[in-house]
Amino acid sequence: MKLSRKFLNDYIDLGAITSLDIANKMVLVGNEYESITKLSNATGVIVGHVLECVKHPESTKLSICKVDTGDAIKQILCGAPNVSTGQKVIVAQIGAILGDIEIKEAKLAGMVSEGMICSLLELGIESKYLTEEDKNGIHVLSDDAIVGSNPVINLNLDDEVIDFELTSNRGDLLSVIGMAYEVGAIYDKKVNLPETNVVMTDSNINDTYKLNVEINEVPLYLAKLVQNVTIGDSLEHIKSRLIASGIRPINNVVDISNYVMLEYGQPLHFFDADKLGTNLGVRFATTGESLTTLDGTNRILSTEDIVITSDNKPVALAGVMGGLDTEVDLNTKNILIESAIFNPLNIRNTSKRILRSEASNRFEKGIDPNVSIVALNRASYLLNQVAGGKVLSGILTHDTINKDSREITVSLEEVNRVLGMDLVSEEILKIFSKLGFKASFNNDFKVIVSTRRLDVTIKEDLIEEVGRIHGYDNLIGKLPLVNIKRGAYSKKQTLVNEINHIMTSLSLNQVITYSLGRDSDATKYATQAFDKVSVLSPISEDKKVMRQSLITGLYNVYDYNKARNTKNILIYEVGNVYYNNNNYIENTHVAGLLYGEYLSNNWQKQKVKVDFYLVKGMMETYLII
Amino acid sequence: MKDKILTIRTEVLLKLDTVTNISELNDLRVLYLGKKSPIQELSNLMGSLSIDEKREFGSVLNTFKTELNDLIDTKRIKLEEAELNKQLVNEVIDITLPATKLSVGAIHPINRVIKEIEELFISMGYDVKEGPEIELDLYNFEKLNLPKGHPARDSQDSFYISDEVLLRTQTSPVQARTMEESVGPIRIICPGKVYRKDNDDATHSHQFHQIEGLVIDKNISMADLKGTLEVFAKSMFGQERTVRFRPSFFPFTEPSIEVDVSCFKCNGKGCSLCKNTGWIEILGAGMVHPNVLKNSGYDPDVYTGFAFGMGPERIAMLKYGVNDIRHFYTNDLRFLNDFNRTNGGIE
Numbered sequence: 001m002k003l004s005r006k007f008l009n010d011y012i013d014l015g016a017i018t019s020l021d022i023a024n025k026m027v028l029v030g031n032e033y034e035s036i037t038k039l040s041n042a043t044g045v046i047v048g049h050v051l052e053c054v055k056h057p058e059s060t061k062l063s064i065c066k067v068d069t070g071d072a073i074k075q076i077l078c079g080a081p082n083v084s085t086g087q088k089v090i091v092a093q094i095g096a097i098l099g100d101i102e103i104k105e106a107k108l109a110g111m112v113s114e115g116m117i118c119s120l121l122e123l124g125i126e127s128k129y130l131t132e133e134d135k136n137g138i139h140v141l142s143d144d145a146i147v148g149s150n151p152v153i154n155l156n157l158d159d160e161v162i163d164f165e166l167t168s169n170r171g172d173l174l175s176v177i178g179m180a181y182e183v184g185a186i187y188d189k190k191v192n193l194p195e196t197n198v199v200m201t202d203s204n205i206n207d208t209y210k211l212n213v214e215i216n217e218v219p220l221y222l223a224k225l226v227q228n229v230t231i232g233d234s235l236e237h238i239k240s241r242l243i244a245s246g247i248r249p250i251n252n253v254v255d256i257s258n259y260v261m262l263e264y265g266q267p268l269h270f271f272d273a274d275k276l277g278t279n280l281g282v283r284f285a286t287t288g289e290s291l292t293t294l295d296g297t298n299r300i301l302s303t304e305d306i307v308i309t310s311d312n313k314p315v316a317l318a319g320v321m322g323g324l325d326t327e328v329d330l331n332t333k334n335i336l337i338e339s340a341i342f343n344p345l346n347i348r349n350t351s352k353r354i355l356r357s358e359a360s361n362r363f364e365k366g367i368d369p370n371v372s373i374v375a376l377n378r379a380s381y382l383l384n385q386v387a388g389g390k391v392l393s394g395i396l397t398h399d400t401i402n403k404d405s406r407e408i409t410v411s412l413e414e415v416n417r418v419l420g421m422d423l424v425s426e427e428i429l430k431i432f433s434k435l436g437f438k439a440s441f442n443n444d445f446k447v448i449v450s451t452r453r454l455d456v457t458i459k460e461d462l463i464e465e466v467g468r469i470h471g472y473d474n475l476i477g478k479l480p481l482v483n484i485k486r487g488a489y490s491k492k493q494t495l496v497n498e499i500n501h502i503m504t505s506l507s508l509n510q511v512i513t514y515s516l517g518r519d520s521d522a523t524k525y526a527t528q529a530f531d532k533v534s535v536l537s538p539i540s541e542d543k544k545v546m547r548q549s550l551i552t553g554l555y556n557v558y559d560y561n562k563a564r565n566t567k568n569i570l571i572y573e574v575g576n577v578y579y580n581n582n583n584y585i586e587n588t589h590v591a592g593l594l595y596g597e598y599l600s601n602n603w604q605k606q607k608v609k610v611d612f613y614l615v616k617g618m619m620e621t622y623l624i625i
Numbered sequence: 626m627k628d629k630i631l632t633i634r635t636e637v638l639l640k641l642d643t644v645t646n647i648s649e650l651n652d653l654r655v656l657y658l659g660k661k662s663p664i665q666e667l668s669n670l671m672g673s674l675s676i677d678e679k680r681e682f683g684s685v686l687n688t689f690k691t692e693l694n695d696l697i698d699t700k701r702i703k704l705e706e707a708e709l710n711k712q713l714v715n716e717v718i719d720i721t722l723p724a725t726k727l728s729v730g731a732i733h734p735i736n737r738v739i740k741e742i743e744e745l746f747i748s749m750g751y752d753v754k755e756g757p758e759i760e761l762d763l764y765n766f767e768k769l770n771l772p773k774g775h776p777a778r779d780s781q782d783s784f785y786i787s788d789e790v791l792l793r794t795q796t797s798p799v800q801a802r803t804m805e806e807s808v809g810p811i812r813i814i815c816p817g818k819v820y821r822k823d824n825d826d827a828t829h830s831h832q833f834h835q836i837e838g839l840v841i842d843k844n845i846s847m848a849d850l851k852g853t854l855e856v857f858a859k860s861m862f863g864q865e866r867t868v869r870f871r872p873s874f875f876p877f878t879e880p881s882i883e884v885d886v887s888c889f890k891c892n893g894k895g896c897s898l899c900k901n902t903g904w905i906e907i908l909g910a911g912m913v914h915p916n917v918l919k920n921s922g923y924d925p926d927v928y929t930g931f932a933f934g935m936g937p938e939r940i941a942m943l944k945y946g947v948n949d950i951r952h953f954y955t956n957d958l959r960f961l962n963d964f965n966r967t968n969g970g971i972e
Contacts, residue, residue, distance in 0.1 A: 030872030167874030168776040345774040364776055418880075418912055418929060420848025460915055464872065464880030467847065472870035472882065477851030479749075482810060482842050487747035490755070497740075504730035511956040512733050514832050515758070515792075515818065516784075533759060535784040535792070539822055543831060546759075557956040566958050570730065576758060576818075584759040584790065601725040 003179050004039075004244035005160040006237075007262070011180040012189050019160040025186045029468045031173065032165045039244050040123040040157035044096025044103070046070070047145045047154065048117070053078075053085045059109045065117065067091055070148025077106075077113035082137035088145040089138055090118040098122050123157060129243045156240035169455040171365025175265030176245075181452065185434040185469055194263065196377040198384050201227075204394035209336075211396045213282040217306060217343035218318070219401035220372055221282055224380050225273060226335045226389035229253055231328075235386065247358065253328055253335065256382045258358075266339055266367055266375035267359035269308075269316060273334035275326045280396070281309040282318065282340075289314060293321040293355075305350045306342055319347040319363040320355055335383060339376040341367050341401060366454045369401045406449045410459035412441075418463045421475060431469045492588070496574055499590055499622070506618055508572040508592055513553030515578065516543040525549035530579035546578035550591035558593055568596035570610075592618070626667065626682055630689050633663055641696060647704050654697050664690065734945060734964040735834055735953055738937040739816045742836055745860050746814045749853070751838070754813045756799035758820070762789050764798035768920045769877040777876050782822040784831075792820035796837040797877060800932060803839070804921035810842040811930070816937070827949045834937045841913065841923065841930035847880065850910055850931040858886045858907070861940065865892065869904055878911025878932055889943075898943075905943060908935035 005019050014022070023033045048067040056062035061079045069091055076091065083089070093115045096103040099122075106113050116122075120130055120139045127135050145154060152158050164173070172178040180191045205225045213221050232252050234242075238259055239249040247258050257268045285291075285301035291314045292298045299317065301307065306318035316322045319342040328335065344364045351360035376395065383389040412425055425441045432439035438448040449456045456462060489497065500510060518541060522532050526548035533546040547553065550573050561569050572592035579585045598614055600607035608614065637657055644650050657664055667686060671679060732740070743753050756764075762773075771778055781794040799815035815837040823829040840849070851870060858866045869885040885904035887893040893903035910933035915925035923930075938950050945964070947953075952960055 027871060030874070032871075168779070169874045169876075344776075348774055348776065417844065418846055420846030420851075458879075458915065460879040460912070467880050468872035472847070472851075472872070475848055475851055475870065477853075477855045477868075478848050479852045479856070480840060480842065480845055480849040482750070482812065482840075485750045485812075487749065487751040487753070487812070489743075489747070489753050493753055493755070500732060500736075504732060506730070507728045508730040509958060509961050510730065510733040510736060511961070512735060512954065513956065514954060516820070516832070533786060535786060537785070539824060539831065560955055561958050564957065564959075569958065570728075571956070571958070572730075578759060584757070584786070586757055586759060599725060599727065601723065603723045604725075606725070 001164045001166055001174055001179075002244065002246045003162045003164060003176065004241050005162070006156065007159075007176045007241045007244065008179060008183065011177055011193070012184055012191055014183070014187065014189065017187065019162055022183060022186075023162045026162075026164070026182070028471060028473070029182070029186060030167065031170070031182065034163040034165055036160060036162050038124070039159040039161055039240065040125065040152050040155075042092070042096065042098050042118075042123045042152055044093050045098075045118065045123070045151055046091050046093055047141060047147050047149050047151050048074075048076075048089050048091035049147045050083065050085055050087045050089055050117075053083055056109055056111065062109060062111075064111060067115075067117070068147055069093070074114040075112060076115050076117055077108045077111055078117045078138065080117065080119065080137040082133065082140065083117060088141040088143060088147070090123065090141065090151045092116040092118050092122070099124060123152065123155075125157070125243060129248050154236070156237045159240060159244050161244050168365065171362065171454060172265065172368065172452055174362050174365060175261075176263055178265055178452065181436055185436070188434050191436075194378060196374060196381050198377065198381040198391050200391045200393040203392050205392045205396050206394045209278045209280060209396050211280045211282075211398055213398040215283055215306065216400075217284075217346050218282045218340060218398070219343075220341040220369060221396075221398040222339045222372055222376050223280070223396040224337045224339075224376050224394075225392040226337065226380055226383045227273075227392065228333055229335055229383055229387035229389040231330050231332060231387070238386075251330070252387050253332065253383065256379055256386060257337075260375050260379045260382065261358065261362070263378065264371050264375040265362055266371050267319070267362050268375060268379055269322050269338040269359075270328050271315065271322070271326045271336040271338065272328050272332045273336040274332070276315060276336060277311040279311050281312060282398070283307065283309060285314060291315075291317055292324045293317060294324055294327055295321070295355075296324060299354055302350075302353070304346055305354075306346050308338070317350065317354065318342050320351050320357055320360045335389065337376055337379050337383075339372045339379075341369060341372060368451045368454065369403045370451050403451060405451060406457065408447050408449060408456070408459055408462055409444050410447070410462050411444045414459065415445075415463050415466055418460070419467050419470075419475070420478070421467075421470070423466070423470065427470070428466055431466050434469060435465060437465075496588070499574055502622055503572045503574075503590075503592070506621065507598065508570050508594075511554070511557050511571050511573050512575070513550070513557060513573060514543065515546055515576065517545060517547050517552060518542050519545045521552045522546065523548050525551040526577075528579070530581045530585070533578045533580050533584060548577050548579060550575055550577065550589050551593075554591055554593040558595060562595075568598075570594050570596075570598070590622075626670070627685060629663075629667065630685060633657070634689060634693075637693060637696070641700055644700060644704070646708070647701065650697060650700055650704060657693060658690070658697075664693075731961050731964055733953075733956075733961060734941050734947075735937050737964060738941045738944070739834065739836060741861070742857075742935075742937070742940075743814065743816065745857065746838065749812075749856070751812045751814050754799050754803055754815045755817055756793075756796070756802050756815065758793055758818055759786060760791060760793035760798050762791060764801045765791060765793050765795065768801040768917065769797050770914050770916045770920070771876045775876060777874075784820050784822055793817075794821050795819055795934065796835040797932070797934065800837060800839045801917070801921055804841070804918075804923060808922075810840075812840050812842075814838045825951055827951070830938070830950045830954065832954070833950070836935050836937060838933045839913070839930060840932075841918075841928050843928060845912075845929045845931055847882075847912060847931070850882075850912070850933070853931075854884055854908075854910065854933065861944070862886055862889045867893075873909065873911075875909055875911055877914050877917050879914045881909070881911035884908045884910055884933070907940065907943070908933055910934070 046069050048069045050065050052066040053063050063078050065076050067074050067076050092103045117138050120134050166173050184191050234249050234252045234255040242249045245262050249255050257270045261267045284303050285305040285307045289301045307314040308316040315326045342363050347360050347363040380391045440446050522545035538544040574590050576586045577589050594610040598608045598610050783794050784792040796815045796817050819835050854868050858868050867887045870882040873881045873883040875881040886907050888899035890896050890898045895901040895903050899905050913930040913932050918925045
């Protein structure tokens, strides 16, 4: 999960606390991070106004521009096809640093260039986030951009991104608000939730639309209708927050569905309502049914895939991807917003087979049942604010989900017994309060855990919360008070230890080879004829069947070392071989391979070459044990 | 007769001088003192003599016999000494010449690490337990609080043999099996091979090893876990090491932690090995999840326990500075022999 610092700041006031400090404190409460990067690390860039732009007389690609940068008018040569007079552009001045490059005064085709007009690529934004126009040329700023100001700040690109590697139980942290609660617990700060109240029209969605959810695997399905939106460009702060979060901006409407998903962790789907009927349904796909998804791929569906239907025809693959036929496009006017909760197991199986998406990842990890309606309202609010949409009243609703907070009881003694700490009730109550759990203490702690934290279900989970927020740094290690007893190897392990002792004393080197091998090798050198043990879907032909003898492995080691001009190869392995004889059987074998000279004395021209009698002698030695 | 003795004496003395070895000396002894020797012949004549003659001649003959025996014995000692000296001269060796080459085989580095860890924990009263590599989904996942469809199964992509049977992805099923067959306190470590469906590269291997530890008793806490792992870290990585607990998530433990050891290369100051954090992650651990206890017949209100799991490959790579996990399975003899003397790069 890529966390934009500016996005985080929208919901929690962290003042001057550095992103590095936040990241390192997050590690100590269990959230590892991979990196902290600047969204753009360009310096020395400034907004300029192209006063004049003429073609270079001796170059087909270059243009000669006169650019007003506020305090001076500079001559800048530009190779981009889209540069023209009157544009507001990003100018990298002499001395500017773009990535690893420092901008210097240069001569291009005989003309001096006092800087460079930049594309977003040159500001450090990856091309996968850019529009076709931005990929192929310089970035043109809006006309109201102020000459001489800092475009990195204007474009909201002065952001930092902490790339977290989250554990699979923390679905709540796949949202910026969830992150804000977590960071808030560390710094004891309050979370400020975004605006969701919107004025609605008199017409009600339920007067037109009907919803029929046929299956228990969809306990919550909500939809709202927003009419007369105007498709256009997104606001810069929305675009930059999406890019920082790893999502490509598309347009003001589509971006809102992603923006709200990032805010709350509730994936939304926007249908073009005019491409949809009014009889909506939710059911399993039938055998042979197919759907062309947003990416243009025709997907053959299975009976465990949940689909959204319009007049019983699939229009979206629930929780994974929408259908192409009902996609929001540049002419879309009316939007049906879906906010739903699907059974994580079904989404997991479908997405594993078809496609892993930002949405499926969140559905798999679980959605707060109290947040679906908030996210729906938030999206309606933003469509109204950003795209001028009129929000109809009412919510198309199917709701069988339990939205109650959990009450968990744990005693002070239990907390201290498991953690091995000596906390008092006030400290623990303070930790619960930082986490946003309502708690009281009267012999036992009674803790109300919000549905935001689906992972906290039993008292041990609460104990872990106390431990991780209190911090394990202060935990003083001790050795367990247990009855004294002698630890030991089993008889077989003792025998194996003895075998190793003898084999290495006889100059053999121990090797470890792979248990999985080629089908054709598995029973070669096997001592008994039993069925093979094969893996169902191997990663390759040479790791397919479990060995029935160690000898193929030893031959492989011989080949490897022989190819490297090793003269004498004296090796052995102790390892299991595997059969299927009604039951799966694992037997421990010992095998050796000897090649070359066993003993030698060059001075006296004496040597003992490996031969049958040497090996026979070894076997006799080995059999003594 | 006296004259005869004198003649024989002169003869013997002359011959004794010419004797050069023990065998000739024996011949000489037989010749002059044997049954058919001239001296024996003289003795045989004694019967025909008068009493006075017997007394006189007997005395002379005995004196001569004694003298002759002494002479031969003296000569024998001289000869023996001479032979020994000759032998010693012949057997002089030049100890500076090259020796016959002998070698002791090396134990594989992974097994060296495993052995070292086993011996440490045996000394703290742990038994070493093993379990099957071809394992039931039931023990590998379900009894460990990882029901089918659990997202955490993603990180352990498995080689299935059939719907319910797989190559174990971890050594934790040995915990579940041991708990199921035990009552009361447990202290075990479980080393062994595990398999995951990963493509082999510098940091991944489809086959690797794990060592699992489990302690179950009344009143086991996180502090006991920390103390135990401190002993482990100091023993494996040096006495100055400290450990750090970081909260984490594993389905079979609650609370769960990851354990870092202070960097043994830079002593926690920050270097390339520890990616400038001063800490190196070495294992995962936690308090046994109550569901895992229940699934194997332990009452979580009576018993608590801790469990930890580590990768000997990772520890060997850190300890011996090995940068590619595949080296452990290609078995280059030059690589394997490097581990014969050394205890690795750590003092």
